[in-house]
Amino acid sequence: GAVVSQHPSWVICKSGTSVKIECRSLDFQATTMFWYRQFPKQSLMLMATSNEGSKATYEQGVEKDKFLINHASLTLSTLTVTSAHPEDSSFYICSAPGTGKVGEQFFGPGTRLTVL
Amino acid sequence: DAKTTQPPSMDCAEGRAANLPCNHSTISGNEYVYWYRQIHSQGPQYIIHGLKNNETNEMASLIITEDRKSSTLILPHATLRDTAVYYCIVSKGSSNTGKLIFGQGTTLQVKP
Numbered sequence: 001g002a003v004v005s006q007h008p009s010w011v012i013c014k015s016g017t018s019v020k021i022e023c024r025s026l027d028f029q030a031t032t033m034f035w036y037r038q039f040p041k042q043s044l045m046l047m048a049t050s051n052e053g054s055k056a057t058y059e060q061g062v063e064k065d066k067f068l069i070n071h072a073s074l075t076l077s078t079l080t081v082t083s084a085h086p087e088d089s090s091f092y093i094c095s096a097p098g099t100g101k102v103g104e105q106f107f108g109p110g111t112r113l114t115v116l
Numbered sequence: 117d118a119k120t121t122q123p124p125s126m127d128c129a130e131g132r133a134a135n136l137p138c139n140h141s142t143i144s145g146n147e148y149v150y151w152y153r154q155i156h157s158q159g160p161q162y163i164i165h166g167l168k169n170n171e172t173n174e175m176a177s178l179i180i181t182e183d184r185k186s187s188t189l190i191l192p193h194a195t196l197r198d199t200a201v202y203y204c205i206v207s208k209g210s211s212n213t214g215k216l217i218f219g220q221g222t223t224l225q226v227k228p
Contacts, residue, residue: 004159034215034216036218043203043218043219043221044154044160044218045218046215046216046217046218049215091157093159095160095216097214101162101165102148102165103148103150103165103214103216104150104162105162105216106162107160107161108159109158110157110158110159112157
């Protein structure tokens with residue numbers, strides 16, 4: 001099946017700094033990717049839809065100026081958490097639709113962000 | 117997208133069939149039923165999906181009621197590696213770009 005990678009797999013940063021997370025589709029192209037956030041013992045929450053060559057679409061309640069998304073190529077989307085604070089500590093997961101089964105999505109392994 | 121209701125947790129003995137129910141009484145005619153699972157600290161994994169008919173693949177079977185208001189995911193011979201959170205999601209699957217809205221899922225614990 002298709003593979004989606006994320007980098008880094010985990011990151012620790014100081015409060016006030018910015019962190020960039022990369023999501024890559026390794027063996028297929030994705031004009032759309034999705035970003036999720038997951039707090040401990042909770043479900044995945046969709047943050048935004050990343051669109052190649054255009055602006056991302058953010059879900060209600062997600063600050064677009066805080067969570068910057070760039071989808072510059074058909075295989076790479078990046079999520080930048082700006083001015084991170086401890087409450088931004090979470091598990092960030094991206095996904096990309098495949099080209100086979102209708103509606104099937106392939107998820108990355110996730111990035112664990114800890115803000116001190 | 118229609119909401120789904122799943123039991124928060126279930127246990128299953130290793131080697132036995134695991135039957136995970138899902139209610140989606142407000143599903144509309146063009147919405148598919150998808151099942152994903154998430155093993156601890158990993159990204160979710162696609163299992164199976166269906167529209168009206170029952171479906172089977174190498175991982176599981178999906179049984180959808182005739183009125184489409186509920187479905188059951190069946191893992192025929194559960195193993196310890198099937199311990200995970202299982203999510204039932206209803207979504208318009210008319211294109212491959214439909215977003216998935218996750219509910220709370222069912223935590224399946226497979227016991228030896």
